[in-house]
Amino acid sequence: MNAAQFESFVEQYEKLVYTVCWQLVRDRELAQDLSQETFLSAWRSIERCPEGHESQWLARIAANKAKDHLRSAWNRRVSLSADGSTPGQDVPDTAPGPEALLANRDGAKEVEQLILALREPYKTPCTLCLLQGKSPGEAARLCGRPPGTLSAQLSRGRKILQQQILERRARDGTV
Amino acid sequence: MELFNEKGCLTNEALAALQEGTLDELARLEAAEHLAYCDRCMDRYTLLLSQTALEQPPKPLGKAVRQSLWVRAMQTRLGRGVVACAAAVMAIGLWSGANTLMLSPAARALPPERPAITAPDSCEFLEAAKQPRSPAAPVRAVWEQALQTIQSTTGGFDHEK
Numbered sequence: 001m002n003a004a005q006f007e008s009f010v011e012q013y014e015k016l017v018y019t020v021c022w023q024l025v026r027d028r029e030l031a032q033d034l035s036q037e038t039f040l041s042a043w044r045s046i047e048r049c050p051e052g053h054e055s056q057w058l059a060r061i062a063a064n065k066a067k068d069h070l071r072s073a074w075n076r077r078v079s080l081s082a083d084g085s086t087p088g089q090d091v092p093d094t095a096p097g098p099e100a101l102l103a104n105r106d107g108a109k110e111v112e113q114l115i116l117a118l119r120e121p122y123k124t125p126c127t128l129c130l131l132q133g134k135s136p137g138e139a140a141r142l143c144g145r146p147p148g149t150l151s152a153q154l155s156r157g158r159k160i161l162q163q164q165i166l167e168r169r170a171r172d173g174t175v
Numbered sequence: 176m177e178l179f180n181e182k183g184c185l186t187n188e189a190l191a192a193l194q195e196g197t198l199d200e201l202a203r204l205e206a207a208e209h210l211a212y213c214d215r216c217m218d219r220y221t222l223l224l225s226q227t228a229l230e231q232p233p234k235p236l237g238k239a240v241r242q243s244l245w246v247r248a249m250q251t252r253l254g255r256g257v258v259a260c261a262a263a264v265m266a267i268g269l270w271s272g273a274n275t276l277m278l279s280p281a282a283r284a285l286p287p288e289r290p291a292i293t294a295p296d297s298c299e300f301l302e303a304a305k306q307p308r309s310p311a312a313p314v315r316a317v318w319e320q321a322l323q324t325i326q327s328t329t330g331g332f333d334h335e336k
Contacts, residue, residue, distance in 0.1 A: 023196065026196060063210040
């Protein structure tokens with residue numbers, strides 16, 4: 001595909017790519033930038049575009065761009081803010097982690113219940129890694145998720161568990 | 176609202192909420208992570224998008240993408256050009272420096288005779304070293320003698336004939 005053909009390709013799919021970015025980030029300017037990044041990435045690997053599935057292929061790249069942005073924005077917010085408005089944001093570093101509680105007999109049952117009650121996409125990574133002792137790489141292979149995604153979900157799941165443990169302790173008056 | 180079903184895929188409600196814009200930031204992050212690797216959900220999502228009116232980007236993307244591609248190509252070429260220029264300048268600098276050292280008359284001349292090193296008078300223990308020795312023939316003298324010998328035996332160098 002030459003530059004002129006790629007330009008008409010961009011014109012054909014720009015609405016689709018922009019809509020995917022817009023629906024995921026909900027910011028017009030950012031969606032415009034991510035759409036542009038999507039097409040630049042697409043140009044670099046245009047030979048890998050499956051014929052007849054161009055829209056899915058482009059939407060996948062756009063979702064990846066949006067995911068990268070949302071994940072870094074979320075991590076920044078979690079590390080900087082401590083207002084507790086989002087799960088895991090107000091968990092102090094000294095709070096007992098799920099692994100520490102799993103190690104003692106009293107806490108193990110409680111944490112197991114909390115893990116099994118987690119919602120997806122956190123339940124599977126936490127069950128595989130925290131309860132079954134699988135490594136993140138092995139867990140990623142077992143549940144068919146990219147290793148980076150599984151690690152990020154495991155990290156957020158751990159934070160959610162930590163917060164639930166703290167809330168339960170506060171309710172029981174044990175902290 | 177359940178975002179994911181028991182198999183870990185996005186529910187129909189989640190996809191509808193994504194389109195309507197009613198998901199919070201964490202839910203949108205979770206949806207983006209899932210859509211980035213799940214073929215089935217991506218097919219469902221693009222099918223839904225094909226049935227609805229798509230958003231128009233504020234500025235056409237074609238021109239912006241073309242400009243970005245051009246800028247990146249120029250940066251790459253410019254970067255290579257700068258490296259090539261720097262290498263050429265260094266090579267020329269080294270070459271001319273070497274020429275100055277190797278070809279200058281001062282460099283081509285025979286090395287000057289070194290002054291004799293004498294021990295200071297106050298050093299008694301070096302008295303022995305001050306005893307006259309058979310002086311080594313200076314290099315220049317040896318060279319001139321060799322030249323004279325060659326000229327006398329061969330009648331001079333060929334190119335001088």
